[in-house]
Amino acid sequence: MRRSRAAAVGALTLSLALTMAACGGGSSGTEGSNEQPKTLTYWASNQGANLEVDKKVLQPELDKFEKETGIEVKLEVVPWADLLNRILTATTSGQGPDVLNIGNTWSASLQSSGALLPWDAKNFEAIGGKDRFVRSALGSTGVQGQDPAAVPLYSMAYALYYNKKMFADAGIEKPPATWEELAETGRKLSEDGKWGLGAEGSNLSNNIHQVFVLAKQHGADFFTPEGKADFTSDGAVAAVKQYVDLMAKDKIIAPGNAEYAQNQSLSDFAKDKTAMVLWQTASATFKTQGMNEDEWGVAPAPVQSGEPGQGTATNSMVAGINMAVFKNTKNIAGAKTFVKFMTSDEEQIILNKAYGSIPPVKAAQQDPAVDTPSLTVLRETLATRAAALPQVPEESQFETVVGTAVEELFADAGIEKPPATWEELAETGRKLSEAGKWGLGADGSNLSNNLHQVFVLAKQHGADFFTPDGKSDFTSDGAVAAVKQYVDLMAKDKIIAPGNAEYAQNQSLSDFAKDKTAMVLWQTASATFKTQGMNEDEWGVAPAPVQSGEPGQGTATNSMVAGINMAVFKNTKNIDGAKKFVKFMTSDEEQIILNKAYGSIPPVKAAQQDPAFDTPSLTVLRETLATSAAALPQVPEESQFETVVGTAVKELFADAAAGRPVTTESVRDKLEKAQQQMPKK
Template identity: 65%
Template sequence: MSVRARTAIGAVIGATLLAVLPGCGGGTSTGDSGGNSHPKTLTYWASNQGASLEDDKAKLTPELQAFEKQTGITVKLEVVPWSDLLNRILGATSSGQGPDVLNIGNTWSASLQTTGALLPFDDQTFAKIGGKGRFQESALASTGASGKTPTAVPLYSLAYGLYYNKKMFADAGISKPPATWDELVQDGRRLTTGGRYGLAVEGANVSENVHHAFVFAKQHGADFFDASGNPTFTSPGAVEGVKQYVDFIARDKIAAAGNAEYDQNQSIQDFATGKAAMLLWQAAGPNLQKHGMKPDQYGVAPVPVQSGTPGPGQNIDSMVAGINMAVFKNSQNLDGALKFVQFMTSDAEQKKLNGAYGSIPPVKTAAQDPAFSNPELTVLRNTIATSAAPLPQVPKESQFEELVGGAIKDLLADAAAGRPVTTQSVQQRLAKAQQQM
């Protein structure tokens, strides 16, 4: 989904999507309904990518001022927390009271595409921002349903990596990071001692849960939807994958029971403060350093696979994470909105913004800058290029995140409470989620 998407998606998603009025867009803040009365003003909803809303404002404001200096267009910025963002967007698509330009989690692209409220980026529209060929193919795969005209463009790209504490590994006599899940569990058991744990997870975060469930299911040869977009939550591979993830607390006990309640970056803090030796995360570097951990204290490796090395097919080891940028098609300043998208996806801004957030530019030429070649970003960049896959781009993807992520949250809570988690109980939870779809 996103660089910092660490909170649950609202449970009203399905009902709100059903209530959406196709074709209603944003932009009312730029003028009244009589036309483009304020062509020199835009409203931008930015997602929370930094350590706080204030941190985002500090990073974005100088860039928006540079855009104003170039174009004469003032951008009114609102940074929206992840706990509110999707519901705010859905409310805007149904009411018409929204911004001109906005950020969306890339996993929401197909769901929001069905509202009809976002501007389609056909070849002619892409040409206005420099052309479709500038963007990484894997990032473009998360801009809308397959075979349909995208309604967003990539802004920030990410993938998951395995972060490990070098000193804790050395103290435990472990010479290298695990490459398979069996190795991770073995290492995790050696590292779980003295009140410290081998792994930190964010168990009450439904989005985190879904991201990992997707990868585990892929590695077991399964997916959560068939080719027609129908849910297949109870397939053997999906059930096995979810159980393997829940077992980090339930059976393997390499993650603390209290992790089942984490949903606000607590796992980042546990890793940074030495309470856990490993962490599965997207571009954790800036946050770890904010918590006082120095870059030479941690290493980054590809997320493990069942066997072999990361790659396509059953060795997918990350979802294609990131942020997309979209335009409400009813904006009263479409020309200005597209100029702003062009500015934000320019090579210069891609280097500045992705550098500030620890993410990777989805613009090919910007990603080649040496600034994105440090050990951490090299691992993540290679993952995006070779072993990441987009979450299902289906209209009900947002509901999938809420329902399956919620089912895993409940299973982790069972594990933390000492209640047995079995293949049957996992299947029952996923069956209930599938029925709710």
């Protein structure tokens, strides 16, 4: 998959950057200068619901700092997806900010670069002293025994957030305390398009946080006491499997969450689409998304059994944000003054209250603003049952490579196999239709394609659009049911994007190639996908759906006999040449060349034996033609049939796209009008 290859490249980039940084690419051992005493640049991490929220929170405080000191702070809020790479680039180039936020788990990795100011006793004294900070927060500021590489700014811990209304509607009285209870509760809540648990399967850091805690609960660590990577111990493997199995086995996480990386699971929670999330200090985000504080509850994250505590009863990593200073700053005095300001009691209360996090400064924790039920759970978790991620130089690489492994496993877990029946197609499509992506593509204004789909569905409903003596019969119960079932994929099942009602030029294939649509029902689409930049291993081909059972003849038909024929006008002035041209085009050699180019199947027997047509895709199509396809009616009025019935389906798709009801009666009415346009017999 393209996503997996990109992740692997990212892991390699990080590895190289860290190696270069460790070799002294950052800066010298001296502190910076005071050449530019009136300005500072500051990279803040994205703590709010979006970047604009962070700017609204931070800018007034930066203005206050400028008023007090005369130092202008130039703010940039950096998304989490970019932050670590931006920092690593800065450590090697020397072109970074003066002050920056870092994930506390990166402290040891960035410390090894030598680019950050060490917070020795003198520097801590300049900001009010080291003993102002909570011990657990200081434990994630760098390698033990060395001067910290950063100062704690925001403290966080993981907890289980649950939607009170969804719990009450399902008759669930209390949040789960163990993983077994979580799976059981999640199954009760996973129905009617809603899901028990949300996750961010493409958020590498979040993946690591979850499996690190689970590994602790399984008695394992991802590093040995000597600091060597140990990712394949039984406990580590069990931890990763248990987390991914919440989607793969327990089916309580929506498959679409495998793609989430930008807090979409929190949005789903706020919209009553997901009943639970395991998150750090999510309250502020829920408020910005319109929830009232009495609409969610907070409970300790699950353990394997018993009560949360230390060792195998750990239920959170020590989460948080640290503040660091680049040693090569041209305003070292201003940078320290800014860190002192941001970690002052007053600012700690303001900032952590805004973000719903916990102040790592002891005095600020005494403020009533921090004494909420939500934060009480988080404070107790940090104090009694949280463990720091490994403070080793390779920690950021660890997050990347193991986080990517979990991401890929989530991608594999999302959908196990293609649907074989229309019911399965609708169910699978609903799982895939979220976050601006859709389960199925269609060309709703393509009259021929419309006709082909409803012809097959009519066969499956035991109907034909023509009687045995060639009279049109568009309004039989089976024909009406066929058209309604096809249009209902948009109108009722909501797995086709409304905009597809206007598609007529293969746009659904373009959407598929751009990862906007997960499935299409099409004839020999492989060549088109290749021309649109897809590799052949990026799509699969399966038989088109049936109502039940296996494809075959009669009501188990799953395709019309599609193809292109070659004809000669009788009045041609070169009849011999025309026949020779047809002979040439249908020769074994040309049949192989042409059908290979178009991804179609040669109708010439000998050409079908060529290895070029022995691909998985074409094998499915060959078997379909041989065993479960039916020819469209071979009647003189066939082209009119395609036009009038294809148009009826097009108009019904337009109704569905506009939100107008598509009923059995409205379908029958459209087909009646179509039949009236056919020649009378």
